[in-house]
Amino acid sequence: MNGRRVRLAVLAPLTVSSLAWGAVTFSAPTAAAASPSCSVTSTDNPNNLQVSGRDFRPNKSVAVESANGSEGSVKADATGRFSLTVTGASGTVSAQQIGGPVVGCGTAAEGEQKNAREQFREGFRQGFATVRENCDKRERQRGFARVDENFERGFNAGADAAARRFC
Template identity: 40%
Template sequence: MNRRIRLAALAPLVVSSLALGPAALLTGSAEAAAPSLVCSVKKSATAGKYDVSVTGATPGVSVTVTGGTPQNQFASTALADDNGDMTTSGFIPVGRVKAGEEGGTMVNCGTVKQAEQQDAQAQYSAGFQKGMAETRAGCAKKPLAQGFAQVDPNFEKGYNAGAQAALNSKACQGQ
Protein backbone atom coordinates (compact mmCIF):
# COMPACT_ATOMS: atom_id res chain seq x y z
CA MET A 1 0.00 0.00 0.00
CA ASN A 2 1.20 3.45 -0.90
CA ARG A 3 2.43 5.58 1.94
CA ARG A 4 0.22 8.56 0.92
CA ILE A 5 -2.88 6.41 0.80
CA ARG A 6 -2.14 5.03 4.27
CA LEU A 7 -1.80 8.55 5.71
CA ALA A 8 -4.93 9.69 3.90
CA ALA A 9 -6.88 6.77 5.35
CA LEU A 10 -5.57 7.22 8.90
CA ALA A 11 -5.88 11.01 9.07
CA PRO A 12 -9.70 11.09 9.52
CA LEU A 13 -9.46 8.45 12.26
CA VAL A 14 -6.82 10.39 14.18
CA VAL A 15 -8.69 13.69 13.83
CA SER A 16 -12.02 12.18 14.93
CA SER A 17 -10.47 10.51 17.98
CA LEU A 18 -8.82 13.77 18.99
CA ALA A 19 -12.10 15.64 18.59
CA LEU A 20 -14.18 13.07 20.50
CA GLY A 21 -11.69 12.58 23.34
CA PRO A 22 -12.39 15.91 25.10
CA ALA A 23 -16.13 15.61 24.38
CA ALA A 24 -16.23 12.28 26.20
CA LEU A 25 -14.54 13.88 29.20
CA LEU A 26 -17.04 16.75 29.28
CA THR A 27 -20.09 14.53 29.61
CA GLY A 28 -20.96 14.05 33.28
CA SER A 29 -22.41 11.10 35.01
CA ALA A 30 -26.16 10.66 34.62
CA GLU A 31 -26.49 10.18 38.37
CA ALA A 32 -26.24 13.15 40.69
CA ALA A 33 -23.83 12.79 43.56
CA ALA A 34 -25.57 11.55 46.67
CA PRO A 35 -25.45 13.93 49.61
CA SER A 36 -23.09 12.90 52.37
CA LEU A 37 -24.46 12.78 55.88
CA VAL A 38 -22.57 14.37 58.72
CA CYS A 39 -23.80 14.05 62.28
CA SER A 40 -22.73 14.93 65.79
CA VAL A 41 -23.76 14.17 69.36
CA LYS A 42 -23.83 16.85 72.06
CA LYS A 43 -24.78 16.65 75.70
CA SER A 44 -28.04 18.47 76.41
CA ALA A 45 -28.73 20.75 79.39
CA THR A 46 -31.06 18.04 80.74
CA ALA A 47 -29.15 15.36 82.66
CA GLY A 48 -28.71 12.17 80.66
CA LYS A 49 -30.16 13.69 77.49
CA TYR A 50 -28.25 14.15 74.22
CA ASP A 51 -28.88 16.16 71.06
CA VAL A 52 -28.03 14.61 67.70
CA SER A 53 -27.68 16.92 64.68
CA VAL A 54 -27.63 15.57 61.13
CA THR A 55 -26.70 17.63 58.06
CA GLY A 56 -26.34 16.75 54.38
CA ALA A 57 -29.46 14.60 54.08
CA THR A 58 -31.75 14.67 51.07
CA PRO A 59 -34.52 17.20 51.84
CA GLY A 60 -37.82 15.52 52.72
CA VAL A 61 -36.32 12.05 53.19
CA SER A 62 -36.66 10.09 56.47
CA VAL A 63 -33.51 10.10 58.58
CA THR A 64 -33.11 7.57 61.39
CA VAL A 65 -30.82 8.03 64.38
CA THR A 66 -29.95 4.99 66.50
CA GLY A 67 -27.79 4.54 69.54
CA GLY A 68 -27.08 2.50 72.60
CA THR A 69 -26.16 -1.09 73.18
CA PRO A 70 -27.91 -4.28 72.03
CA GLN A 71 -29.67 -4.44 75.41
CA ASN A 72 -30.63 -0.75 75.61
CA GLN A 73 -31.52 0.97 72.32
CA PHE A 74 -32.49 4.49 71.25
CA ALA A 75 -34.07 5.17 67.86
CA SER A 76 -35.65 8.28 66.36
CA THR A 77 -36.88 8.95 62.81
CA ALA A 78 -37.82 12.32 61.30
CA LEU A 79 -37.89 14.00 57.90
CA ALA A 80 -34.93 16.14 56.85
CA ASP A 81 -35.92 19.79 56.40
CA ASP A 82 -35.52 21.83 53.19
CA ASN A 83 -31.81 22.31 53.96
CA GLY A 84 -31.20 18.58 54.52
CA ASP A 85 -30.90 19.02 58.29
CA MET A 86 -32.49 16.96 61.06
CA THR A 87 -32.17 17.26 64.84
CA THR A 88 -33.40 14.93 67.54
CA SER A 89 -32.97 14.74 71.27
CA GLY A 90 -33.35 11.92 73.74
CA PHE A 91 -32.04 9.84 76.59
CA ILE A 92 -29.42 7.89 74.68
CA PRO A 93 -27.80 5.00 76.55
CA VAL A 94 -24.04 4.60 76.55
CA GLY A 95 -22.78 3.42 73.17
CA ARG A 96 -22.25 4.45 69.56
CA VAL A 97 -24.72 6.75 67.80
CA LYS A 98 -25.40 6.35 64.05
CA ALA A 99 -27.60 8.11 61.50
CA GLY A 100 -28.75 7.30 57.99
CA GLU A 101 -31.33 8.03 55.34
CA GLU A 102 -34.15 5.57 54.73
CA GLY A 103 -32.63 2.61 52.88
CA GLY A 104 -29.15 4.16 52.96
CA THR A 105 -25.90 3.52 54.75
CA MET A 106 -25.60 4.47 58.41
CA VAL A 107 -22.76 6.84 59.37
CA ASN A 108 -21.11 7.16 62.77
CA CYS A 109 -21.98 10.26 64.79
CA GLY A 110 -19.73 9.46 67.74
CA THR A 111 -20.42 8.08 71.19
CA VAL A 112 -22.19 9.34 74.27
CA LYS A 113 -18.85 9.21 76.11
CA GLN A 114 -17.23 11.48 73.49
CA ALA A 115 -20.12 13.93 73.86
CA GLU A 116 -19.64 13.97 77.63
CA GLN A 117 -15.91 14.60 77.24
CA GLN A 118 -16.49 17.45 74.77
CA ASP A 119 -19.05 18.98 77.13
CA ALA A 120 -16.64 18.71 80.07
CA GLN A 121 -13.91 20.44 78.05
CA ALA A 122 -16.30 23.18 76.93
CA GLN A 123 -17.50 23.77 80.52
CA TYR A 124 -13.92 23.92 81.82
CA SER A 125 -12.88 26.35 79.09
CA ALA A 126 -15.87 28.63 79.71
CA GLY A 127 -15.17 28.60 83.46
CA PHE A 128 -11.48 29.33 82.90
CA GLN A 129 -12.27 32.35 80.71
CA LYS A 130 -14.77 33.74 83.22
CA GLY A 131 -12.46 33.17 86.21
CA MET A 132 -9.57 34.83 84.38
CA ALA A 133 -11.63 37.86 83.32
CA GLU A 134 -13.32 38.46 86.69
CA THR A 135 -10.11 38.06 88.71
CA ARG A 136 -7.94 40.10 86.37
CA ALA A 137 -10.37 43.04 86.61
CA GLY A 138 -9.47 43.67 90.27
CA CYS A 139 -6.59 41.23 90.86
CA ALA A 140 -8.65 39.58 93.58
CA LYS A 141 -10.49 36.28 93.28
CA LYS A 142 -14.24 36.69 93.46
CA PRO A 143 -16.38 33.83 94.66
CA LEU A 144 -18.20 32.05 91.88
CA ALA A 145 -21.77 33.38 91.85
CA GLN A 146 -24.25 30.57 92.45
CA GLY A 147 -27.61 30.93 90.74
CA PHE A 148 -30.63 28.73 91.22
CA ALA A 149 -29.00 25.87 89.31
CA GLN A 150 -25.99 24.00 90.59
CA VAL A 151 -22.75 25.02 88.86
CA ASP A 152 -21.21 22.37 86.60
CA PRO A 153 -18.16 20.90 88.41
CA ASN A 154 -16.02 21.26 85.26
CA PHE A 155 -17.01 24.93 84.98
CA GLU A 156 -16.07 25.45 88.64
CA LYS A 157 -12.67 23.75 88.16
CA GLY A 158 -12.04 25.95 85.12
CA TYR A 159 -13.14 29.08 86.99
CA ASN A 160 -10.74 28.36 89.85
CA ALA A 161 -7.87 27.61 87.45
CA GLY A 162 -8.58 30.81 85.49
CA ALA A 163 -8.69 32.89 88.67
CA GLN A 164 -5.38 31.39 89.83
CA ALA A 165 -3.78 32.05 86.45
CA ALA A 166 -4.93 35.68 86.61
CA LEU A 167 -3.50 36.10 90.12
CA ASN A 168 -0.17 34.66 88.90
CA SER A 169 -0.09 36.86 85.79
CA LYS A 170 2.33 39.77 85.40
CA ALA A 171 -0.60 42.19 85.43
CA CYS A 172 -1.62 41.16 88.96
CA GLN A 173 1.89 40.36 90.28
CA GLY A 174 2.98 43.96 89.70
CA GLN A 175 0.28 45.33 92.03
Protein backbone atom coordinates in the same frame (compact mmCIF):
# COMPACT_ATOMS: atom_id res chain seq x y z
CA MET B 1 -24.92 32.96 -5.07
CA ASN B 2 -21.23 32.44 -4.75
CA GLY B 3 -21.10 34.91 -1.83
CA ARG B 4 -23.91 33.09 -0.11
CA ARG B 5 -22.02 29.77 -0.27
CA VAL B 6 -18.96 31.38 1.24
CA ARG B 7 -20.99 32.81 4.12
CA LEU B 8 -22.61 29.42 4.78
CA ALA B 9 -19.25 27.69 4.61
CA VAL B 10 -17.90 30.08 7.24
CA LEU B 11 -20.96 30.26 9.52
CA ALA B 12 -21.95 26.57 9.51
CA PRO B 13 -18.84 25.30 11.36
CA LEU B 14 -19.11 28.14 13.89
CA THR B 15 -22.75 27.32 14.59
CA VAL B 16 -22.09 23.61 14.97
CA SER B 17 -19.06 24.17 17.23
CA SER B 18 -20.98 26.59 19.48
CA LEU B 19 -23.79 24.03 19.86
CA ALA B 20 -21.26 21.35 20.74
CA TRP B 21 -19.54 23.67 23.24
CA GLY B 22 -22.87 24.43 24.89
CA ALA B 23 -23.60 20.73 25.30
CA VAL B 24 -20.20 20.19 26.90
CA THR B 25 -20.66 23.15 29.21
CA PHE B 26 -24.09 22.10 30.44
CA SER B 27 -23.20 18.46 30.90
CA ALA B 28 -20.25 19.14 33.21
CA PRO B 29 -20.58 17.15 36.43
CA THR B 30 -21.78 19.01 39.50
CA ALA B 31 -19.74 19.15 42.67
CA ALA B 32 -20.15 16.12 44.91
CA ALA B 33 -22.35 16.63 47.92
CA ALA B 34 -20.63 16.60 51.29
CA SER B 35 -20.97 13.35 53.16
CA PRO B 36 -23.30 13.49 56.17
CA SER B 37 -21.85 13.63 59.67
CA CYS B 38 -23.23 13.75 63.20
CA SER B 39 -22.09 13.99 66.81
CA VAL B 40 -23.38 13.38 70.33
CA THR B 41 -23.15 15.61 73.40
CA SER B 42 -24.58 15.18 76.84
CA THR B 43 -27.24 17.49 78.22
CA ASP B 44 -28.07 18.79 81.69
CA ASN B 45 -30.12 15.64 82.23
CA PRO B 46 -27.67 12.72 82.63
CA ASN B 47 -30.14 10.34 80.94
CA ASN B 48 -30.32 12.38 77.72
CA LEU B 49 -27.99 12.87 74.79
CA GLN B 50 -28.17 15.55 72.11
CA VAL B 51 -27.60 14.08 68.63
CA SER B 52 -26.81 16.67 65.94
CA GLY B 53 -26.12 16.13 62.27
CA ARG B 54 -25.33 18.05 59.11
CA ASP B 55 -25.06 17.52 55.35
CA PHE B 56 -28.02 15.14 55.27
CA ARG B 57 -30.61 15.37 52.49
CA PRO B 58 -32.80 18.40 53.21
CA ASN B 59 -36.38 17.92 54.41
CA LYS B 60 -36.05 14.13 54.75
CA SER B 61 -36.41 12.00 57.88
CA VAL B 62 -33.32 10.82 59.73
CA ALA B 63 -33.55 7.71 61.94
CA VAL B 64 -31.35 7.72 65.06
CA GLU B 65 -30.35 4.44 66.73
CA SER B 66 -28.14 3.30 69.59
CA ALA B 67 -27.18 -0.06 71.06
CA ASN B 68 -30.62 -0.06 72.75
CA GLY B 69 -32.35 0.08 69.36
CA SER B 70 -34.37 2.81 67.71
CA GLU B 71 -34.13 6.13 69.56
CA GLY B 72 -36.37 8.17 67.26
CA SER B 73 -36.45 10.09 64.05
CA VAL B 74 -36.33 13.73 63.09
CA LYS B 75 -36.67 15.63 59.85
CA ALA B 76 -33.55 17.38 58.53
CA ASP B 77 -34.11 21.09 57.91
CA ALA B 78 -33.74 22.87 54.56
CA THR B 79 -29.94 23.02 55.03
CA GLY B 80 -29.62 19.29 55.86
CA ARG B 81 -29.09 19.79 59.61
CA PHE B 82 -30.94 18.13 62.47
CA SER B 83 -30.88 17.96 66.25
CA LEU B 84 -32.62 15.39 68.42
CA THR B 85 -32.61 14.73 72.17
CA VAL B 86 -32.67 11.01 72.94
CA THR B 87 -33.30 9.39 76.32
CA GLY B 88 -31.50 6.30 77.59
CA ALA B 89 -29.16 5.85 74.64
CA SER B 90 -26.17 3.61 75.19
CA GLY B 91 -23.22 2.37 73.21
CA THR B 92 -22.69 3.68 69.70
CA VAL B 93 -25.22 6.15 68.31
CA SER B 94 -25.83 6.30 64.55
CA ALA B 95 -28.06 8.15 62.10
CA GLN B 96 -29.39 7.14 58.69
CA GLN B 97 -31.74 8.40 56.02
CA ILE B 98 -33.61 5.91 53.87
CA GLY B 99 -31.29 4.87 51.04
CA GLY B 100 -28.34 6.68 52.62
CA PRO B 101 -25.30 5.46 54.49
CA VAL B 102 -25.28 4.71 58.21
CA VAL B 103 -23.36 7.54 59.86
CA GLY B 104 -21.65 6.92 63.20
CA CYS B 105 -22.27 9.81 65.59
CA GLY B 106 -20.19 8.59 68.53
CA THR B 107 -20.86 6.89 71.84
CA ALA B 108 -22.75 8.02 74.89
CA ALA B 109 -19.45 8.16 76.84
CA GLU B 110 -17.86 10.37 74.15
CA GLY B 111 -20.82 12.73 74.43
CA GLU B 112 -20.30 13.06 78.16
CA GLN B 113 -16.55 13.63 77.70
CA LYS B 114 -17.12 16.23 74.99
CA ASN B 115 -19.58 18.10 77.18
CA ALA B 116 -17.09 18.04 80.08
CA ARG B 117 -14.42 19.67 77.86
CA GLU B 118 -16.90 22.31 76.69
CA GLN B 119 -17.92 23.07 80.28
CA PHE B 120 -14.28 23.39 81.34
CA ARG B 121 -13.47 25.71 78.41
CA GLU B 122 -16.47 27.94 79.13
CA GLY B 123 -15.59 28.08 82.84
CA PHE B 124 -11.97 28.91 82.01
CA ARG B 125 -13.06 31.69 79.66
CA GLN B 126 -15.38 33.25 82.23
CA GLY B 127 -12.91 32.91 85.12
CA PHE B 128 -10.11 34.45 83.08
CA ALA B 129 -12.33 37.36 81.96
CA THR B 130 -13.61 38.00 85.49
CA VAL B 131 -10.16 38.27 87.09
CA ARG B 132 -8.72 40.16 84.13
CA GLU B 133 -11.46 42.77 84.61
CA ASN B 134 -10.98 42.99 88.39
CA CYS B 135 -8.17 41.21 90.27
CA ASP B 136 -10.13 41.29 93.52
CA LYS B 137 -13.17 39.55 92.06
CA ARG B 138 -12.66 35.79 91.99
CA GLU B 139 -16.23 34.68 92.57
CA ARG B 140 -18.34 33.59 89.66
CA GLN B 141 -21.80 35.05 89.46
CA ARG B 142 -24.16 32.80 91.36
CA GLY B 143 -27.39 31.73 89.78
CA PHE B 144 -30.15 29.37 90.71
CA ALA B 145 -28.92 26.46 88.61
CA ARG B 146 -26.37 23.98 89.94
CA VAL B 147 -22.94 24.60 88.39
CA ASP B 148 -21.24 21.79 86.50
CA GLU B 149 -18.08 20.62 88.29
CA ASN B 150 -16.10 20.85 85.04
CA PHE B 151 -17.22 24.46 84.65
CA GLU B 152 -16.16 25.16 88.25
CA ARG B 153 -12.69 23.63 87.68
CA GLY B 154 -12.34 25.60 84.45
CA PHE B 155 -13.43 28.84 86.15
CA ASN B 156 -10.83 28.39 88.90
CA ALA B 157 -8.08 27.51 86.40
CA GLY B 158 -8.97 30.56 84.26
CA ALA B 159 -9.04 32.84 87.30
CA ASP B 160 -5.63 31.53 88.42
CA ALA B 161 -4.15 32.03 84.94
CA ALA B 162 -5.46 35.61 84.76
CA ALA B 163 -4.19 36.37 88.28
CA ARG B 164 -0.67 35.19 87.35
CA ARG B 165 -0.74 37.26 84.19
CA PHE B 166 -2.48 40.48 85.22
CA CYS B 167 -2.40 40.84 89.02
